[in-house]
Amino acid sequence: MSESSTPRVVHADPVARRALVEGFEARPGGAKPDPILSVDNITRSFGGITAVDVEHLEVERGIITALIGPNGAGKSTFFNLITGFDKPTSAGKGAQWSFEGKSMGKTSPSRVAQAGMVRTFQLTKALNRMTVLDNMMLGATDQAGENLFKAWIKPLWSAQEREVEAKAKELLDRFKLLDKKDDYAGSLSGGQRKLLEMARALMTDPTMIMLDEPMAGVNPALTQSLLGHIQSLRDEGMTVLFVEHDMHMVRHISDWVVVMAEGKIVAEGTADVVMNDSAVIDAYLGAHHDADLGDDSLLTDETMAQLATEVKKQENANE
Known part of the structure; x- marks a missing residue:
């Protein structure tokens, strides 16, 4: 946010x-x-x-x-x-x-x-060797899992991760990329990569x-x-x-x-x-x-x- x-x-x-x-x-x-x-x-x-x-x-x-x-x-x-x-x-x-x-x-x-x-x-x-969904989730900020201490305690970050994933899927659906969520970003066309980058930018509201x-x-x-x-x-x-x-x-x-x-x-x-x-x-x-x-x-x-x-x-x- x-x-x-x-x-x-x-x-x-x-x-x-x-x-x-x-x-x-x-x-x-x-x-x-x-x-x-x-x-x-x-x-x-x-x-x-x-x-x-x-x-x-x-x-x-x-x-x-x-x-x-x-x-x-x-x-x-x-x-x-x-x-x-x-x-x-x-x-x-x-x-x-x-x-x-x-x-x-x-x-x-x-x-x-x-x-x-x-x-x-x-x-x-886009990070070509990561999936489209993972690229999206990287766009979110202040994730609890980024903290070294919290990363070891799943209950401290799992709920937030589910929220981030849901938001990422919602944006992918808006940009007509949801069916590509499990594909590697490197497999997208040039236009689809532009859409992905725009969608990822919106992860921070x-x-x-x-x-x-x-x-x-x-x-x-x-x-x-x-x-x-x-x-x-x-x-x-x-x-x-x-x-x-x-x-x-x-x-x-x-x-x-x-x-x-x-x-x-x-x-x-x-x-x-x-x-x-x-x-x-x-x-x-x-x-x-x-x-x-x-x-x-x-x-x-x-x-x-x-x-x-x-x-x-x-x-x-x-x-």
Whole structure:
């Protein structure tokens, strides 16, 4: 369980949610009415190259925020910094970031997760030689069996283990992986591994989940499933921050978009706004400012046909 006790803010109504985000400041580092995450003066350099240089960023509670940008923009490095997997070059020089009002600047990844902010990785971290169920159960925190003394006394941890297993199975069922619970994680497809990692992240009951390219390497058959799961998390009151390259996916699922280029935040706004922002177009396409990042003609006919087929399947399944 996460340590956060702040009640979740649910923005399930699309009309009200749209009205909410249209009131945000559509500029880099713009203020939000109820930020769950605030970041100031974070930089990260590798040799003479600055990978991240974020002056200020606020992530609104209870909505889906997309973090986009070209390859090498610093998105994954930024994720690593605010979740404790890397340290900023600017540490001790004004760098600070807070989650739920609590400073996270010197917090380990495990403590960040316990505070209620969890993340997935661009490359999945499933333990291939363990079963899917065991991978899930590893995601639970503060298990009594982790204590050397309690591990020798079964009554002290067996009841909790049953609760953890029940929760793991419930999440696997939600993500359509329950029939794979006894399979080795290494036998899963790329898309199923993405689902497993997302499900495992929920074992701690987080208030915010950060997804690093959740659609990367996923075939169209599972893309719609992943999109649906992300939206359902938002509709249950969870804050979602995700990295994505595909602007069409971003337009389909995000409430707010933050754009990074060369380590800096260069734009913020709704998907429709940022797709027509000259700084965004320049970051993606150089000088080709006449191109529309949301133009479906930029997709191949084959990809469009696959997406149309999967959307139709999803619609039929929901009838």
